Amino acid sequence: MIDAQDYAGFARFLSECCGLVLGENRQYLVSSRLSRLLDEFGFNKVEDLLRALRQSPDAKLKSRVIDAMTTNETSWFRDVYPFETLRQVVLPELAAKKRPIKIWSAACSSGQEPYSISMIVSEWEAACRPKVVPVSITATDLSESILAEARSGLYDGLSIARGLSAERRQKFFDTVEQGHQIKADIQRRVRFQKLNLMDSYALLGKFDIVFCRNVLIYFSADTKRQIFDGIAKQMDPGGYLFVGASEAVGSYTNAFESIRTPQGNMLRRR
Known part of the structure; x- marks a missing residue:
C-alpha cells in the first residue's frame, strides 16, 4: 500500500x-x-x-x-435525454440558421458519446430530407490510448451492449471477426484529437454545441471555473452546452442560462 x-x-x-x-x-x-x-x-x-x-x-x-x-466509464446514449433534446430541439433550431453546425464532445473516452451524437445526427437527417446543413463533430480526450480505441470504431460484445438498442446496433454497426465495427458514414462525421482540458481550446475553433458530461466532478473548483470559461469562449451566444445530470454550473460561471425542455435541462450561452 x-x-x-x-x-x-x-x-x-x-x-x-x-x-x-x-x-x-x-x-x-x-x-x-x-x-x-x-x-x-x-x-x-x-x-x-x-x-x-x-x-x-x-x-x-x-x-x-x-x-x-483516468476513469473511462462511458456508455452509448448515456442518460438518453441529452441526445433526444439534441435531435428534437437543438438541431432543428440551429439548422434554421442555414449554416454548418459544429459539435464538440469533450473528454470523449472510447468514443461512445461522439458516435452516439453522430447516430442522432444521421437519424435527424433521415427524418428531414433533403439534408439541411452539414454537421461535424470534434471529439477530444487526454489519453492517447483511449483515442486510438475510439478512432478504430471497433467494440466488443460487452461494450456494444451498454445503452445501445438492437435496432441501432443493426443499423449503425457491421459484425466483423474482431467484434462490432461502426459504419463508415457515422465514423466519418467525427474527428478525434488529443486535448488536456487544462490547456487552451483556441485552436479547436468555435462550436454551436458542446457536450462536457460527467467529467468535471474530478476537478477542483478553480479548474472547473477555468474549463467553463474556456468552453464559453469557444461558443457564440445561443450555443448549447450539455453537462452531467448531477453537475452544477452556476457556481462557476454566469456565461450560461438554464433552459428547460420536455426532454430535460440544458444550458445556453448568453
Whole structure:
C-alpha cells in the first residue's frame, strides 16, 4: 500500500499535469491502478515513479500514468435525454440558421458519446430530407490510448451492449471477426484529437454545441471555473452546452442560462 507521503506527492503531480483531484484516502485506488505500470517500468514503489517523472520527464511514461488513473466509464446514449433534446430541439433550431453546425464532445473516452451524437445526427437527417446543413463533430480526450480505441470504431460484445438498442446496433454497426465495427458514414462525421482540458481550446475553433458530461466532478473548483470559461469562449451566444445530470454550473460561471425542455435541462450561452 502506498504511504501518506508518496500519496500526497502523486496527488500533487496528477493535479498539476491534468487537473484531476484525488481527494483523501484514495491510496488503494492509486496502488491498484499503478501496480501493473510499476512492474512494467521496473519501479519498486510510487516514490520511484514520481522521481522518474520529475527528474527526466518521459512523455510515454507520463501518458501511461494518466491513462492508468483516468476513469473511462462511458456508455452509448448515456442518460438518453441529452441526445433526444439534441435531435428534437437543438438541431432543428440551429439548422434554421442555414449554416454548418459544429459539435464538440469533450473528454470523449472510447468514443461512445461522439458516435452516439453522430447516430442522432444521421437519424435527424433521415427524418428531414433533403439534408439541411452539414454537421461535424470534434471529439477530444487526454489519453492517447483511449483515442486510438475510439478512432478504430471497433467494440466488443460487452461494450456494444451498454445503452445501445438492437435496432441501432443493426443499423449503425457491421459484425466483423474482431467484434462490432461502426459504419463508415457515422465514423466519418467525427474527428478525434488529443486535448488536456487544462490547456487552451483556441485552436479547436468555435462550436454551436458542446457536450462536457460527467467529467468535471474530478476537478477542483478553480479548474472547473477555468474549463467553463474556456468552453464559453469557444461558443457564440445561443450555443448549447450539455453537462452531467448531477453537475452544477452556476457556481462557476454566469456565461450560461438554464433552459428547460420536455426532454430535460440544458444550458445556453448568453
